[in-house]
Amino acid sequence: MTQYEPVIGLEIHGELLTNSKMFCSCSADYGSAPEPNINICPTCTGLPGAMPTANKKAIELSALVGLALNCSINKHNTFARKNYYYPDLPKGYQISQYELPIAEKGWMDVNADGENQLRVRVRRVHIEEDTAKLNHEKNYALVDFNRAGVPLLEIVSEPDMRTVEAALDYATKIRAILRYLGVNSGDMEKGVLRFEANISVRPVGSSELRKRTEIKNLNSFRALARASQYEIERQIKIYESGGEVLQETLGWDDARGVTTSQRSKEDAHDYRYFPEPDLPPLKLSDAWIDAIKIQLPELPEAKTSRFISDFELTPSEARLLTSELSLANYFEEVISHAKSSPKIISTWIAGEFMRNLNELNVEADSIPAKSLAQLIDMVTDKTISGNAGKTVLTEMFKSGGDPAEIVKQKNLAQVSDESFIQEAIAKILDDNPSEIEKYHAGKETLLQWFVGQVARATKGKADPVLTKELMLKGLEERRK
Ligand code: ADP
Ligand code: MG
Ligand code: ZN
Numbered sequence: 433m434t435q436y437e438p439v440i441g442l443e444i445h446g447e448l449l450t451n452s453k454m455f456c457s458c459s460a461d462y463g464s465a466p467e468p469n470i471n472i473c474p475t476c477t478g479l480p481g482a483m484p485t486a487n488k489k490a491i492e493l494s495a496l497v498g499l500a501l502n503c504s505i506n507k508h509n510t511f512a513r514k515n516y517y518y519p520d521l522p523k524g525y526q527i528s529q530y531e532l533p534i535a536e537k538g539w540m541d542v543n544a545d546g547e548n549q550l551r552v553r554v555r556r557v558h559i560e561e562d563t564a565k566l567n568h569e570k571n572y573a574l575v576d577f578n579r580a581g582v583p584l585l586e587i588v589s590e591p592d593m594r595t596v597e598a599a600l601d602y603a604t605k606i607r608a609i610l611r612y613l614g615v616n617s618g619d620m621e622k623g624v625l626r627f628e629a630n631i632s633v634r635p636v637g638s639s640e641l642r643k644r645t646e647i648k649n650l651n652s653f654r655a656l657a658r659a660s661q662y663e664i665e666r667q668i669k670i671y672e673s674g675g676e677v678l679q680e681t682l683g684w685d686d687a688r689g690v691t692t693s694q695r696s697k698e699d700a701h702d703y704r705y706f707p708e709p710d711l712p713p714l715k716l717s718d719a720w721i722d723a724i725k726i727q728l729p730e731l732p733e734a735k736t737s738r739f740i741s742d743f744e745l746t747p748s749e750a751r752l753l754t755s756e757l758s759l760a761n762y763f764e765e766v767i768s769h770a771k772s773s774p775k776i777i778s779t780w781i782a783g784e785f786m787r788n789l790n791e792l793n794v795e796a797d798s799i800p801a802k803s804l805a806q807l808i809d810m811v812t813d814k815t816i817s818g819n820a821g822k823t824v825l826t827e828m829f830k831s832g833g834d835p836a837e838i839v840k841q842k843n844l845a846q847v848s849d850e851s852f853i854q855e856a857i858a859k860i861l862d863d864n865p866s867e868i869e870k871y872h873a874g875k876e877t878l879l880q881w882f883v884g885q886v887a888r889a890t891k892g893k894a895d896p897v898l899t900k901e902l903m904l905k906g907l908e909e910r911r912k
Contacts, residue, residue, distance in 0.1 A: 435636040438664045440599045441591035443628040446616040448493045453581040454561040455484030460582045468576035476581035478522030490583035493615040495724045498535025498557045500609050507716045509534045511708035520563040530705045533558035542601040552602050553590040560584045596660045608732045612757050620652050627656045633667045643677045659684040663691050743774035752782050762796040769805035772812040780808050784822050788829045799828050807835040820844040848895040857906050860885045
């Protein structure tokens with residue numbers, strides 16, 4: 433039986449976080465518009481004679497993304513008209529970039545299959561404009577032009593990915609970069625970031641590019657993964673039964689879990705691209721590009737490597753902490769306030785802290801970094817036990833209190849005083865002669881049970897390490 437290999441290329445559309453639209457001064461914030469069709473003007477509704485002007489901020493943000501994706505910036509790039517008719521496209525064409533995009537020939541390293549890294553080539557990054565929104569009612573549709581003309585960036589990869597996992601990692605990393613750069617919120621439920629997966633399959637070992645399908649408007653990572661997997665299997669079945677895959681544009685029916693045919697895929701020439709006559713070419717100087725370069729922050733990959741080498745974290749710990757810029761910054765702020773090691777802090781943040789964050793659905797900084805540092809230090813220096821630390825943390829999330837105060841109020845301070853622990857141990861031993869007998873007869877796992885009894889009797893205040901040590905001694909002393 434022929435073994436098949438998927439070939440995947442992704443197109444990612446992300447709106448840019450600018451104040452105004454791409455070619456007019458209307459507000460781009462359609463999400464907060466109180467009514468449909470109020471952030472509109474002759475330009476973004478396509479009235480005859482209206483003239484577009486390019487949004488400077490959008491150009492800067494696009495160049496920033498290009499640089500972050502290791503692209504070269506085209507110092508001379510141009511706008512083009514992509515002609516097609518659809519009710520959400522008021523001009524009958526979309527202003528985009530075609531022959532000369534703002535950035536091209538970049539790359540990004542992704543996780544190919546859990547083990548190997550893969551360098552995915554980024555073919556191009558170009559500027560375009562979003563369409564209006566259609567609201568489909570039963571027998572008609574309503575069009576809202578508030579979104580028409582919002583700056584949109586398209587990032588196109590080469591067909592370099594061979595696994596769904598790689599495609600997911602690529603998409604995840606692009607989203608993280610866009611968020612790090614502050615150019616897109618990554619809020620996929622709101623549709624500000626959308627994926628399109630281009631998929632073909634071929635026999636393993638072959639290097640041909642076979643007919644591909646393109647799955648449009650995937651609005652979540654889950655949809656991207658499910659749709660790609662479904663499409664790969666669908667195409668393999670077609671080849672296995674001797675058929676041919678048709679080049680088409682597909683939709684994804686999330687409820688049914690199937691791709692659906694929308695139309696046969698148009699080729700570039702169907703769009704009658706031609707240079708946009710109403711906009712001059714963009715001429716970017718070296719000095720201008722250098723000024724953008726300086727704005728590049730430390731990106732997730734670099735931050736991850738630094739966390740691994742400076743803080744001795746494992747790659748997966750580092751990746752988790754750098755997944756969100758706010759979380760990474762928070763982690764470093766806690767480090768700056770704490771005496772505990774970064775490794776210990778990482779364990780707390782990745783574990784208990786994140787669990788609380790997710791449960792309560794709040795942001796990292798809802799607990800001041802300084803307070804978290806204080807709490808972790810109290811566990812490290814054994815003022816309180818690890819379990820008490822968890823209790824305090826939950827309380828801090830709930831009431832926002834100071835950790836030392838909570839420890840006092842709840843009487844959680846750990847006792848390392850030997851006589852206090854000895855007293856508790858003596859009582860437990862006196863009360864459980866038959867358990868002692870079993871222990872002496874060889875059931876050594878009972879040691880943990882004895883230690884647990886002390887923890888219970890002291891409400892968790894006895895230092896567990898010291899307890900274990902003293903308990904062991906006590907048990908030996910009673911051996912006849
Ligand atoms: P366009 O959509 O402008 O016609 P292409 O067809 O060259 O441009 O590529 C669009 C996307 O499809 C790119 O992300 C590219 O990597 C991907 N792609 C192109 N050919 C294939 C293929 N045979 N299999 C999978 N993906 C492909
Ligand atoms: Mg396309
Ligand atoms: Zn407008």
